[in-house]
Amino acid sequence: MSADRSWGPRRWAQNGSVRIAFDQFEPEHDGDPLLVATGLGVNRESMPDGLVRELAKQGFDVVRYDQRDGGESTHFPPTSTRNPITALVGKRGEAYTAEDMADDAVAVLDELGWDSANVLGVSLGGAVAQRVALRHPQRVRSLTTVAAVPGDVTGLRTLRFIRMGTLGKFARLKFPDTREGAIEAGLAVAKLLSSPRVDFDEDSVRATLEGNPDSGVHDQESQSRQIGAQWSGPTIDKIACPTLIVHGEDDPLIKPEAALAIASRIPGARTLLLSAVGHDLPEHARSPLAAAIRELADTPTTPSLHRPPTVE
Numbered sequence: 001m002s003a004d005r006s007w008g009p010r011r012w013a014q015n016g017s018v019r020i021a022f023d024q025f026e027p028e029h030d031g032d033p034l035l036v037a038t039g040l041g042v043n044r045e046s047m048p049d050g051l052v053r054e055l056a057k058q059g060f061d062v063v064r065y066d067q068r069d070g071g072e073s074t075h076f077p078p079t080s081t082r083n084p085i086t087a088l089v090g091k092r093g094e095a096y097t098a099e100d101m102a103d104d105a106v107a108v109l110d111e112l113g114w115d116s117a118n119v120l121g122v123s124l125g126g127a128v129a130q131r132v133a134l135r136h137p138q139r140v141r142s143l144t145t146v147a148a149v150p151g152d153v154t155g156l157r158t159l160r161f162i163r164m165g166t167l168g169k170f171a172r173l174k175f176p177d178t179r180e181g182a183i184e185a186g187l188a189v190a191k192l193l194s195s196p197r198v199d200f201d202e203d204s205v206r207a208t209l210e211g212n213p214d215s216g217v218h219d220q221e222s223q224s225r226q227i228g229a230q231w232s233g234p235t236i237d238k239i240a241c242p243t244l245i246v247h248g249e250d251d252p253l254i255k256p257e258a259a260l261a262i263a264s265r266i267p268g269a270r271t272l273l274l275s276a277v278g279h280d281l282p283e284h285a286r287s288p289l290a291a292a293i294r295e296l297a298d299t300p301t302t303p304s305l306h307r308p309p310t311v312e
Contacts, residue, residue, distance in 0.1 A: 034060040
């Protein structure tokens with residue numbers, strides 16, 4: 001549970017036998033619905049409250065949820081593939097499919113009574129968000145992906161977008177399965193994924209992690225199941241909603257070329273490259289990102305000729 005009292009109580013959505021934990025920012029707030037899908041392994045509290053406040057200022061009603069195998073949502077038993085790199089390039093889909101993960105997001109919308117929502121996905125959540133827009137197009141008003149790879153690229157084809165040196169460092173992190181271990185792991189990952197052009201504020205990051213000691217950041221088995229989920233649905237060129245592709249110029253994990261590849265394939269997609277941003281959402285990026293998502297959500301959806309040009 002978040003220490004920030006602006007968040008409402010934890011709630012549950014059901015997708016078959018899987019329970020998905022979610023909560024809502026300022027539940028009394030009446031705004032445009034926006035669903036946030038989080039990244040690989042991490043829980044929903046990894047989404048910076050500072051960004052959520054900026055989104056609320058822009059008129060959004062923000063809900064965040066834990067992916068299956070993350071946070072308080074259902075975790076699955078071990079599979080034969082227990083390393084994220086092996087899961088990425090080897091046997092896939094042992095536990096569940098990428099379609100299942102997309103359906104988890106829609107289960108949250110159903111529980112909220114939202115017919116549709118703007119969807120924001122970060123890192124792995126960005127790929128999930130693309131798949132939601134493909135599998136449930138009527139439920140997605142606008143799509144924003146941050147620091148993501150194309151949602152229809154799997155297996156060895158993904159490697160062209162990933163800096164394997166960083167992924168290797170990430171996979172080699174070993175910390176005890178304790179509260180302190182989770183904090184130290186989170187600190188190591190945050191430092192690894194930040195922009196080299198920004199001074200790393202270790203004290204501030206540690207303070208944040210003290211309030212959210214998330215073991216998911218170094219739970220390689222859960223990460224392997226998430227990253228190994230196989231997508232068998234349509235290709236991303238079929239995405240028809242207003243779309244914004246966001247990437248940090250200094251992302252040390254996912255190459256910015258991934259954003260350009262996604263934007264080139266989705267009709268009318270906008271791109272936003274954030275200066276001095278790594279594979280994270282630092283304070284200086286939050287206000288412009290929230291403003292760009294607001295502009296996107298206000299984009300007319302018909303006729304298709306009204307789609308905006310690419311924004312560099």
